Amino acid sequence: MNKRKKRLVILGSTGSIGQSTLDVIRRFRDRYGVVGLAAGRNSGLLARQVEEFQPEIVAVESEKQAGELRRNLGRSRVRILCGEAGYEEIASVATADMVVSAITGIAGLKPTLAALRKGKDLALANKESMVVAGDLIRKIAARTGSRIIPVDSEHSGVFQCLRGRDKKFIKKVYLTASGGPFLRVPLEELSTKTLAEALRHPRWKMGQKVTIDSATMMNKGLELVEARWLFNLRPDQLGVLVHPQSIVHALVEFLDGSVLAQLSQTDMRIPIQYALSYPERLESPLPSLDLAEVRSLEFFPVDEQRFPLFGLARKALAAGLSFPVVLNAANEVSVQAFLEEKISFGQIFEIVSYCLNHHQPRALAELDDILAVDRESRGQAQLYLKKMKGNIT
Ligand SMILES: NC(=O)c1ccc[n+]([C@@H]2O[C@H](COP(=O)([O-])OP(=O)(O)OC[C@H]3O[C@@H](n4cnc5c(N)ncnc54)[C@H](OP(=O)(O)O)[C@@H]3O)[C@@H](O)[C@H]2O)c1
Structure with a gap:
């Protein structure tokens, strides 16, 4: 039929x-x-x-x-x-x-x-x-x-690991992060990394904004907040593991100590196809994942000294209320400024942290409340940007 x-x-x-x-x-x-x-x-x-x-x-x-x-x-x-x-x-x-x-x-x-x-x-x-x-x-x-x-590969991974499983048995969910282009560069060089260097992602080919977010690891912070709402989990049930091979996309640890992981080739067409065909699975034209060829899969914790924007995102997730809106707005403004080469890589953190530190948190019930905080935070980030430029000239 x-x-x-x-x-x-x-x-x-x-x-x-x-x-x-x-x-x-x-x-x-x-x-x-x-x-x-x-x-x-x-x-x-x-x-x-x-x-x-x-x-x-x-x-x-x-x-x-x-x-x-x-x-x-x-x-x-x-x-x-x-x-x-x-x-x-x-x-x-x-x-x-x-x-x-x-x-x-x-x-x-x-x-x-x-x-x-x-x-x-x-x-x-x-x-x-x-x-x-x-x-x-x-x-x-x-x-x-x-x-x-x-569609995000990590969330697709969690979604697949959780299918048919009762949420009450989940202990912790881990998203993985490749670490981006600056995982191993000396710390003292980080703040002056150029746009071209930040756009050179070692694993994924993506749009410019998400590529910069991956270099700062804000992307993983945003993904934690995304996972909190997608899967209705508490912030303390969410973690991140750096996994440079980008083969394991997510892991779910259950109360009994079992851990399920989702693995696939590093290709967005896999989670996209699954999102379209869900709950069915269609054959992929991509070659099978050959773990014998990959040989080793590494995992380590996120270094928040190297990736301070990830630290800010983690704190905004824990604090809740309007903080994630400020985090996102300030980040969008500063990443755009970095893409236009108006600020340095290190100044993305400076702007986002300034906006979060000067924010009076509030509860957000309606779309209008969200949009108001978004507008305010963008305005504040823009002002700070102008002040920065004033100091430079
Ligand atoms: N790329 C990935 O691998 C990946 C993985 C997971 C999640 N995501 C998420 O998916 C989203 C898209 O990422 P992407 O990498 O595909 O970005 P992208 O390559 O930059 O594409 C963005 C798309 O949105 C359109 N767009 C941008 N600003 C717009 C605006 N103000 N109004 C209307 N349309 C606008 C662009 O249109 P024009 O180009 O025509 O201007 C383009 O079609 C992001 O939220 C990202 O975090 C991406």
Whole structure:
């Protein structure tokens, strides 16, 4: 019997996760159809994706990109939306079964919420949404019956280890971290590492923001907060192990001392494919994982002197309330400034720690509360940035 295709909307289709998702879909065209694609500014690549996947609707950042896209597409009848409202509309389009949330940063939050409010299944890559609004996301998903399936390899690993297991038996969940490009550089050289060096990740090929987050290990801190909400665990049940080979993605320790781990090749198409096919498993074209060839798997604790942003994230997770929102906002502002070569690598920590230290924490019940803290923290980070520049000149 022919199964109906699963209809997908991909938010962030021109990014690293978006393109890998389309690569998975290419291999399983009989199973998946693309109803919507959303990108930011890369209207050239989006136009090629539209021609190949023939979605009914697309969304871009602004009228300017919409105009470019129209010119690139010629006589295509695809509906083109733009701006925040456009992203929310495409994420909640009636014809979609599942939304892949892979826009970077808090820009992904509103469309993610829109998808959940309509009861869509969510393949979640945009960790920043969970970091700033995990509680709200859980509540909306519980109300509408949306299933949230993680795309992040570590969370996919935990998700797979936990399937069919009662949460009350979990002792601790460990996410692994490759350690990024600066795992072994002398400590005194760290603060002056250049953009090009920070973008040279030894294991994963990803978008720029998440690559810098991996170099500072803020990424792993954000992932801890993401895991806290995805799996409804206490902060003290979460840990990180540095594992440079990036073969083991997550480990779950149970009360009786048994530890389950999830292993796979270092390729995002594996967790993406699982998120799309869940609860089924489809054959992967990638070669089998050959542990005899890998030979050794190392694990060690995170050195918070080397990765102080990870330390800040761990503290924000433990403190809860509005701290994770501040952490994320200050980090987004400072990583962007580092990407634009306005600050040094070491100054990312300086800005994030300044914003956290000057924050008056509060409870966040509604989206508006979250967005208000996000705005304030961005403003504070921008001001601090200006002050820094004033000191330099
Ligand atoms: N890459 C990975 O291996 C990986 C692994 C796990 C989790 N994640 C998470 O997945 C998310 C995406 O990561 P990525 O590596 O795929 O990032 P990326 O390569 O930088 O792609 C980001 C995507 O989001 C779009 N975008 C960026 N800012 C936007 C905005 N303000 N409004 C609308 N669209 C916007 C970009 O559009 P344009 O390019 O068209 O401007 C692009 O399609 C992040 O949250 C990241 O932490 C990534």
